[in-house]
Amino acid sequence: MTTERRALLRDRVTQAYVDSYGEEPAMLVAAPGRVNLIGEHTDYNDGFVLPCAIDYETVVAIGPNMGSNVRALACDLGGDHDSFEAARPFAKQTAEWKNHVRGIAASLTDRGLALAGSNIAIAGNVPQGAGLSSSASLGVALAKAFEEMHQLRGLDKTGLALIAQHSENHYVGCACGIMDQLVSACAKTGSALQIDCRSLEASAIPIPEHLSIAVVHSGVQRGLVDSAYNERRIQCEQAAAHYSVLALRDLTTAQLEEGRSDLDKVSFRRARHVVSENNRTLAAAEALKADDLVTLSALMAESHASMRDDFEITVPAIDRLVEVGAEFLGTTGGIRMTGGGFGGCVVAIVPKSKAAAFEGWINEHYQTPDNGTAPFFLCKPSAGVSVLQSK
Structure with a gap:
């Protein structure tokens, strides 16, 4: 990542977290957007894609709270916020970003993974509405943040990508394939990632x-x-x-x-x-x-x-x-x-x-x-x- 751009993002999300919750976050997690070099609309057809992650990303600040609610703050949306009971069934919201957060929590719960109360702040610099997978970046970052925060077991990077895809498909309402989430989770520096979307095998292709x-x-x-x-x-x-x-x-x-x-x-x-x-x-x-x-x-x-x-x-x-x-x-x-x-x-x-x-x-x-x-x-x-x- 470009050092200065990442530093600005880290500072922004950390300050928003402190301002909202009164303490420093327990951790920061980042997941990149992606650009697909070739292989469009092949992923949900079990085919092949060749994306690479880019140095624009979503950063999630997360920490525990004493209750059972997940409280979330969207730094890029005028400080819009949400709060929901982590263990309760998914309830669709008007604001799409809230469905991403709730969808990841519900997708982890669907896997039998229990979430405790959490405070979250989200900020990103992946251009919106550009086809650079700002939503996959958000989903993967959230899944990793929850995994690390609550010490969830049994999730490798491919598992994180599958959680994020499940959230998009079943809760957000987009029938996307696995490409965006998998490259956001598994990409290698300096390389594109050739993905077999059936087997989920991925090979780094140096650029x-x-x-x-x-x-x-x-x-x-x-x-x-x-x-x-x-x-x-x-x-x-x-x-x-x-x-x-x-x-x-x-x-x-x-x-x-x-x-x-x-x-x-x-x-x-x-x-x-x-x-x-x-x-x-x-x-x-x-x-x-x-x-x-x-x-x-x-x-x-x-x-x-x-x-x-x-x-x-x-x-x-x-x-x-x-x-x-x-x-x-x-x-x-x-x-x-x-x-x-x-x-x-x-x-x-x-x-x-x-x-x-x-x-x-x-x-x-x-x-x-x-x-x-x-x-x-x-x-x-x-x-x-x-x-x-x-x-």
Whole structure:
């Protein structure tokens, strides 16, 4: 993590905790956001993804209280707060952040893990509505904080990710796959993480030192729960049932074509995206290991076209931003939409020697829909969840 950025975040959440609860927190836990380099909407189809954690994160300050309530404070939302009985059934709230906190507590309880009274303060710097998994970062940080605070046993980092995914699926209301939570929990510094979303096996893929990861916000905000994300998941499940496979991950390109005659055109395009995206993701991991930017550039371009034409999750601003970035990069790097879709960000793999010029090019040739400058984030591939301090 960028040292100065993390220090500011730590100071902010610690001071908010002290102001609210009158004492220092027992510990601070941080979990990063993520950017997916390639492999979109493949995770809930039991497929392959290639994300990396980024040096933007959520920090949770936590300590015990004498009661049985969990009391939580959202530093980034004007000091909004919540309080609930840890052992009682989940009760959905209007404010989504509260559902994340309550959902993690309920998901731990569902696993038979008992929570005691806790005081919590939350602060983060993962850009909101950008497709950089601020929600997964929050969920993983909360799960780790509860685990450490209450000395819960039997949860490794993969277990923490599964708790956070369970909360999203069953309590927050987003039918996300495991990718976001798993990379936030398990990422390695300086590497992307190739994940098999069926077996949950993960392999670190080193990112060559001369490359940077740039994330550029289109200026179009997005939100998974309110988008067509869940609709796409249902369409994929229906396509898998048509082909009589457990998940689209099990479908080959040949089988996809052979069985398409009785499948409606929309479902076929959805399935074609997933099948081809899995193939691209495996090839991209090999290209990254080989530092083969020509191949990686082509694979990222094909991925974006598939998301635009077959999965239909891009928007005009995103398409324009990718077009502008590709004009600059050529075959020296790659660019594509990243995240669930319908707005948010693009990700670019850029030679460090060209990063500043790339940002200047974007500023010169792209404007957000409200005629503004696109927010530009130069990210470092970072490690997963960690305890920053503990008394």
